[in-house]
Amino acid sequence: MKIRSITIFSELTPTIDEGQIAYLGEFARTAQNAYEQAGFEVQTTRLATNNFPALAQSKWAGDLAEWAVKLEAICHAQGFDYIALGPAAPTQLEKLPALFAATQRIFATTHITSPAGALSANGTLINGTAIRGAARVMREAAHIENGFGNLRFAALANVPAGTPFFPAAYAGDEKPAFAIATESADLAVTACQEASNAQEVHSHLVTTIEAQAACIEAVANKLAQTQAIHFTGIDFSLAPFPTHTISIGAALEALTGTPVGAAGTLAAAALFTTAIQQARFSHTGFCGLMLPVLEDVVLAQRAAEGYLRVGELLQWSAVCGTGLDTVPLPGDVSEAALARLLFDVAALSTRLCKPLTARLMPLPGKVAGDPVHFDFAYFADGGVLPLEGEEAGLLLPTASLQLHILR
Numbered sequence: 001m002k003i004r005s006i007t008i009f010s011e012l013t014p015t016i017d018e019g020q021i022a023y024l025g026e027f028a029r030t031a032q033n034a035y036e037q038a039g040f041e042v043q044t045t046r047l048a049t050n051n052f053p054a055l056a057q058s059k060w061a062g063d064l065a066e067w068a069v070k071l072e073a074i075c076h077a078q079g080f081d082y083i084a085l086g087p088a089a090p091t092q093l094e095k096l097p098a099l100f101a102a103t104q105r106i107f108a109t110t111h112i113t114s115p116a117g118a119l120s121a122n123g124t125l126i127n128g129t130a131i132r133g134a135a136r137v138m139r140e141a142a143h144i145e146n147g148f149g150n151l152r153f154a155a156l157a158n159v160p161a162g163t164p165f166f167p168a169a170y171a172g173d174e175k176p177a178f179a180i181a182t183e184s185a186d187l188a189v190t191a192c193q194e195a196s197n198a199q200e201v202h203s204h205l206v207t208t209i210e211a212q213a214a215c216i217e218a219v220a221n222k223l224a225q226t227q228a229i230h231f232t233g234i235d236f237s238l239a240p241f242p243t244h245t246i247s248i249g250a251a252l253e254a255l256t257g258t259p260v261g262a263a264g265t266l267a268a269a270a271l272f273t274t275a276i277q278q279a280r281f282s283h284t285g286f287c288g289l290m291l292p293v294l295e296d297v298v299l300a301q302r303a304a305e306g307y308l309r310v311g312e313l314l315q316w317s318a319v320c321g322t323g324l325d326t327v328p329l330p331g332d333v334s335e336a337a338l339a340r341l342l343f344d345v346a347a348l349s350t351r352l353c354k355p356l357t358a359r360l361m362p363l364p365g366k367v368a369g370d371p372v373h374f375d376f377a378y379f380a381d382g383g384v385l386p387l388e389g390e391e392a393g394l395l396l397p398t399a400s401l402q403l404h405i406l407r
Contacts (some may be wrong), residue, residue: 003216004043004186006035006178007048009232011050012049014059021075030077046082047167049084050161050172056091064103068085085170086108091111097137097143110130112134114344126346147361150362160355161173162177164180167359178230180233183240184209184212192251205272209236217281239290241378247298260298261302269291273320286322289316290322291324294326294328294380300379300380306372306383310327317345323345324341330363331365341358370384
């Protein structure tokens, strides 16, 4: 198990206070050293803010890309690997493709449900305007680095502030805070190797997660006391890395005895997620099962072999983690088809009272079944998934829906 990210949350002003960022960078380095001394490998340190509301009233409103370039350089000089600007308003979405094209480490999102980041007992509004804007961003960002630009954008459905995984991360409090995101799919693989039945897998995983979380929390609590930055918890999602030993796809197949996509996959995903949710630690973020197609060597392989479908991935997200993540799609997929899929994500999130995201990656020149390769350490080689449908039905182009939580 590794620490995928130490994520620092802090609001920043449009004027960019370099002293503030230097202070946050010093804390990130201190935290990384503390975790490395405790025996953890720390892959990245990240800064998550919530800049778009303030930017809309600033002199940078017309040129967000220029401002983002400046922020990226300052943050990178202080040791931050990636920076999340938080959710953009629908009126700001048209600026995002240029922002992504001008930068390499900047992430952004948008809320496709309202109230943003919260599920209301009175119902949640699925925002058709935001969905249409998000689909347009995905279409335009597909032309950045042959589709890689969409790695840095996601649509958020009922995702609250404080989630440490990118792109979903954004700040929600004026006071600085930090949280830990894990790369821990190997714990599920090991649990399957050492158990003789599903119940033993569950018990083994709960015990292992609690033991690892206790070590993480011990370091975090000491940091919070000595550095005066609040610790909000651990997102112990079973995030993968593109090797078989750190593959949630491999763990699912070990549990079911069949390829991912066959019957039993949903039940296996639910078992792993239940173990995470029942484990005792300071929960924050998703705390579920992550199924990022291109970040997992087995999922990517099954996509190339035709075992995976977008609808199945969304179905599994009902019982597990983040939603649709790093999903490779045909380059000619229409804005209408993307928007309908985002409506599905938002509807599922709202009805089941759970946060979901959609990080979709149309790949120019690719059609369903084509091979996918990126020179990126966190991606495996995979295949393009089909997404049918071109016409704009009654949901589009401007529809919003009021849905109530499933009781």
